[in-house]
Amino acid sequence: MNRYEILELLRLPPDSPEIAALWEQARGVTDSVFGKTVFQRGVVEFSSFCRKNCHYCGLRNANSQLHRFRLAEDDVLSAAAVGASLGVGTIVLQAGEDTALDPYVVGSLITQIKDQHAVAVTLSLGDYDEDTYTYWRDCGADRYLLKVETTDAALHGQYRPGQKVSERMRRIETLQKLGFETGSGLITGLPGRLPHMVVEDILLLSSLGLDMIACGPFVPHPQTPLGGYPAGSVQEALTVNAIVRLLNPKAHIPATSALDALVPEGRILGLHAGANVVMPSITPESVRKSYAIYPGKNVSVTSIAATVRGLQERISKVGYFVSDARGGKEFFSSPKM
Ligand code: SAH
Numbered sequence: 001m002n003r004y005e006i007l008e009l010l011r012l013p014p015d016s017p018e019i020a021a022l023w024e025q026a027r028g029v030t031d032s033v034f035g036k037t038v039f040q041r042g043v044v045e046f047s048s049f050c051r052k053n054c055h056y057c058g059l060r061n062a063n064s065q066l067h068r069f070r071l072a073e074d075d076v077l078s079a080a081a082v083g084a085s086l087g088v089g090t091i092v093l094q095a096g097e098d099t100a101l102d103p104y105v106v107g108s109l110i111t112q113i114k115d116q117h118a119v120a121v122t123l124s125l126g127d128y129d130e131d132t133y134t135y136w137r138d139c140g141a142d143r144y145l146l147k148v149e150t151t152d153a154a155l156h157g158q159y160r161p162g163q164k165v166s167e168r169m170r171r172i173e174t175l176q177k178l179g180f181e182t183g184s185g186l187i188t189g190l191p192g193r194l195p196h197m198v199v200e201d202i203l204l205l206s207s208l209g210l211d212m213i214a215c216g217p218f219v220p221h222p223q224t225p226l227g228g229y230p231a232g233s234v235q236e237a238l239t240v241n242a243i244v245r246l247l248n249p250k251a252h253i254p255a256t257s258a259l260d261a262l263v264p265e266g267r268i269l270g271l272h273a274g275a276n277v278v279m280p281s282i283t284p285e286s287v288r289k290s291y292a293i294y295p296g297k298n299v300s301v302t303s304i305a306a307t308v309r310g311l312q313e314r315i316s317k318v319g320y321f322v323s324d325a326r327g328g329k330e331f332f333s334s335p336k337m
């Protein structure tokens with residue numbers, strides 16, 4: 001698929017039959033690689049403190065209205081244990097860029113989770129130096145998710161003040177060099193992003209040999225500079241995911257939680273358009289709502305178990321198979337598959 005064909009797909013009206021056919025084609029590719037299997041990544045969101053000021057995100061440092069929390073080590077370990085007991089094969093440790101975060105505590109969490117459960121551990125902690133990434137990898141972390149958000153240099157610099165897209169790309173390269181199964185991705189529908197920029201985003205991401213590509217729609221948060229802009233369209237997010245699938249048949253692609261924040265059963269639509277992964281929050285109920293990256297995230301007030309089981313049931317009901325496997329690179333070397 002060349003850049004003109006991608007551009008044409010992105011310019012199709014939402015209700016055109018070509019869009020439905022594209023999603024179906026992407027699902028067909030996913031079926032041929034992963035069958036109907038859906039892997040689960042349980043996300044423990046353990047700190048809502050952040051030193052950064054990304055214009056789209058509710059955790060941004062300047063948001064004085066947000067209740068900030070930092071989970072104790074034992075609470076992170078209990079959440080991971082609940083996730084593992086529910087058949088979640090990957091535990092994701094995610095947080096804002098908390099200046100009080102001690103890399104050794106993260107290292108100890110990684111080691112303990114890996115010792116106690118047969119799971120993969122993914123980190124989603126943002127920008128750190130190579131030594132820190134190396135240390136976490138040595139502690140046993142399997143994967144790292146670092147979304148580039150937008151590859152357009154001007155937009156990136158505008159929405160991530162003080163940050164350069166080239167630095168983010170270099171970090172992704174470093175993570176790959178260190179042997180992390182590496183994920184990146186986009187926020188689709190960010191204000192000011194034109195279709196030709198999305199084409200470049202898709203092509204650049206697809207050239208990196210990533211293990212995971214996560215593209216979720218922008219959801220405006222009222223306490224941020226982008227709060228007054230419209231949400232990204234669900235249709236565009238699904239179309240981007242479908243194109244990404246066609247270009248990256250073996251990548252793990254999540255049906256992002258942001259889809260669910262915009263439409264009912266958004267994540268199911270994501271699976272129908274070619275995704276093969278879901279990432280339920282397994283953050284303890286007491287703080288889950290305070291991890292308010294965008295409105296509609298973590299709205300479920302039930303227990304971790306009820307949230308995860310509810311999602312598993314919704315997925316099974318529409319014909320997919322919820323797997324308890326780690327579902328990373330090893331998927332491709334496993335004899336049973
Ligand atoms: N601090 C880390 C990880 C937590 S943020 C980091 O930034 O990498 C996790 C993800 O939330 C970000 O990568 C971004 O893609 C997403 N996000 C933030 N604000 C959002 C919004 N308003 N709408 C949709 N996704 C958003």
Ligand code: SF4
Binds near residue numbers: 095096
């Ligand atoms: Fe912080 Fe990540 Fe939100 Fe940026 S996207 S403000 S780094 S939590």
